[in-house]
Amino acid sequence: MGKLRSGAAEWLVPGHTGRPRLFQNLLLLLWTLFSCSLGGSAQGPGEWTPWGSWSRCSSSCGRGVSVRSRRCIRFPEEDPCWGDSHEYRLCQLPECPLGAVPFRDIQCALYNGRPVLGTQKTYQWVPFHGAPNQCELNCLAEGHTFYHSFGRVLDGTPCTPGAQGLCVAGRCLSAGCDGVLGSGALEDRCGRCGGANDSCLFVQRVFRDAGAYAGYWNVTLIPEGARHIHVAQRSRNHLALVTGDGRYVLNGNWAASPPGTYEAAGTHVVYIRAPGPEETLHAAGPTSQDLLLQVLLQEPNPGVQFEFWLPRERYGPFQARAQTLGWALRQPQPREVEPRPPDPPPAARAAVPTRAPTLVPDPCPPCPDTRGRAHRLLHYCGSDFVFQARVLSRHHQAQETQYEVRILLIYKNRSPLRTREYVWAPGYCPCPPLAPHREYLLAVRRLVSPDGTQDRLLLPHAGYARPWSPAEDSRARLASRRCPL
The missing domain is CATH 2.60.120.830 (Jelly Rolls)
Structure with missing residues (x-):
């Protein structure tokens, strides 16, 4: 479950400079002329405008949401910008007074006395929490045994009574430690949001x-x-x-x-x-x-x-x-x-000086060299999935290593992927190793056991796992064009 995305974009046409960024626009023009002289066209993603200011809280008391947005500026030949156009964060106001009507109850009550279901008959409505989608405005007709869905609840409505998640654009999201809904940011052992246990x-x-x-x-x-x-x-x-x-x-x-x-x-x-x-x-x-x-x-x-x-x-x-x-x-x-x-x-502890700790050698042998275009093409074209992911945690289980990852950008997939997945690597010392709280570009395979009881994402030994960077992203996009159909 990730942050919400929206396709908001603006086209940048010749003669329109937008904000006064003369130097950046001049570089962009020179790059465009250079590309055209080579017979190519503008490639790559567009550019985001700076984030706007946060909106007012959706609630007047208790918990609610604020939103901010940005726009994508791009040429018609360019890809859409990577990332989110809207971002939502939790806002905490003073607790609502005792006896205050819950937000969902207010939304259901708006339909009291109004004809629905194609008839002139009216009903009194109260929230119904047994429906599958908890971010739909599902209301039960008082004195009857049926409920009706009036569409999405308003942003900032609690998913269920007493729950921490809030509904935003029809999805139930929880706030990370940074307060951003759906960010998945966690505190490390030192209490730092998104930290790496190094403080x-x-x-x-x-x-x-x-x-x-x-x-x-x-x-x-x-x-x-x-x-x-x-x-x-x-x-x-x-x-x-x-x-x-x-x-x-x-x-x-x-x-x-x-x-x-x-x-x-x-x-x-x-x-x-x-x-x-x-x-x-x-x-x-x-x-x-x-x-x-x-x-x-x-x-x-x-x-x-x-x-x-x-x-x-x-x-x-x-x-x-x-x-x-x-x-x-x-x-x-x-x-x-x-x-x-x-x-x-x-006796062994006493023999070691307390002020001169010895260095413990790394029990894992060095990994083989996996650099080069041939290695990248081999694994990119032979894999089932290629994506950019942030490693959330690492656990050793028997003779395998399990990584929990949050997928940020998908380059190639032969079946649907969830926002959070588990990637398995063989051995206690996998090659290449992945460090928690870092982002990588991974090429993995789907491994289904013969009896169908296990369906895994496997990172092969000496496979393709590179720290993500704009340069590595460009290489991956180039590799996708070289794979045979």
């Missing part, structure tokens, strides 16, 4: 110290600003959490707290105690103050696992305080969390 560090360790006596033992300091906190242990011991002023959030004073959600340091801490000897803590963060994680020992400690993400600028002070308290910490891991081997034995 924070991943801290992970197993606390294995075994106390000589029962009681509370310090595990780690969870600093202010920590996100995506996860703690787990499997024993009859209990996890305890202490605020900066010494107040226990849970499992304090030798008393077990019930499982549930607790508020601490500006975030919600979910405490789960399974029927067996398993205990976990989860918190989304960010924390507004330091927290101290402890374990109440009642038996030998098998290990307390903890992890969280921390802004880079806070890692140095955190490490200094942790070392002062006698907690040796592993070097932080940037970006994405990959499966990690088990910790080395204590």
